[in-house]
Amino acid sequence: MSDETPYARLTPDLVLDAITACGLWPDGRLLALNSYENRVWQIGLEDGAPVIAKFYRPGRWSDAAILEEHAFAQELADAELPVVAPLAFTGRTLLHHDGFRYALSPRHGGRAPSLESTDQLEWLGRLIARMHSVGARSAFAHRERLDRDNLIVKPMQAVLASNLPPASLAERYRSVVQRVDRAVTARFSAVGPVRTLRLHGDCHPGNVLWTDAGPHFVDLDDARTGPAVQDLWMLAHDERAMEALLEGYGSMRDFDHAELALIPALRAMRQVHYAGWIAARWQDPAFPAAFPFAAEARWWEQHITDLHEQADELE
Structure with a gap:
């Protein structure tokens, strides 16, 4: 094959x-x-x-x-x-x-959660806290960690090996990812040690289905080890939403609020990883069809700009 x-x-x-x-x-x-x-x-x-x-x-x-x-x-x-x-x-x-x-x-059907609803956000916060209580019972031995090697270094290598960015942009891309890497490393160092545990890992709204009975989680394909905030930040589009998630979370499990300072780093890592994921899979015919923009120079120019903005925020 x-x-x-x-x-x-x-x-x-x-x-x-x-x-x-x-x-x-x-x-x-x-x-x-x-x-x-x-x-x-x-x-x-x-x-x-x-x-x-x-x-x-x-x-x-x-x-x-x-x-x-x-x-x-x-x-x-x-x-x-x-x-x-x-x-x-x-x-x-x-x-x-x-x-x-x-x-x-x-098969379990459902609809997307309403992330404008304080009640639904608090409900999700409670469930994620319960998930983390289970996740903290033991550790993964074979699954990836949420770290710079898996979410920055390897994705950057995949992009540069793919030749998707035009040659004129390749060095600019390498430079900005290295800048993001330094900023992410500095942010994690500044926050200091945080508890890590088994996570859902990819807890975005598309992996939560809501029914009349409430929400359920699907797709643990990216389950990995990392800080608790990783399963929260993608569901919070603003400060009010994060407050509601943490209100629910805190009713079931303690949350280290120092982890909130990691969100810009986690967001930057996800952006780097996204481009690397597309590049690593580019020879799969489904990817050029689904992500045609990745073959365009203007997308890579915007990606480089976006990463500089992420580094600005971190620095």
Whole structure:
């Protein structure tokens, strides 16, 4: 299987065969869901509710790291948190079929949360605090940490190796990322040691689904070790929203307010990582189609400007 086209063989027939191999009976209905890193399908079944099938990108995670994700999701579900955990078949949650690794989970629908609602933000804060109480019980052994190597250094290397930025911008890009790296390092040093724990890792509004019964969290694919504020800042679009999240969080678990000073650093790291992620996946045909702007010089010029602004804020 080519690293450049990892999903070239993942046809609808192969997906259906993988579901059948679990002893389920698909009715032929397939719906591709919005996912670029992995491939995710909603599969209709003849004798039950649909399931969600996630086919993991080859080479990204080790089996041990995927199993840690599954175990964390199940630990959260066992603690009565609204988290979608994978289904087990003959005791296994990580499944293999024709060279692909995949997992199945129940389908849970929902709508985006209202981040203007103080009540909903406080509710999310309480749930994230409960999630972190579980996350603090033990540590990941195989999953990434939220650090400069994974979110700055490697993404920068991927961009420079991709030749996506024009040659005239490559040195400017390298220089600004190095500036961001220094500023991020200085900010973490200034804040000092903070507690780290197992996190959702990518807790943005798209990974929270709301129903009449309340919210539930999906997609622990980026679960990693880091500070608690990582699971809060992407849900807070302004100071009022952060206050509401922390009001809910603080009712269930102590929060170190010194971590709030890390938010500009975390935001800058995410920007660097985003460009690096696109560059690292550019040979996957889905990426040029979904992110055509990354082939344009003007986007890289704006990206460089944005990173300088992030560094200005940090400095």
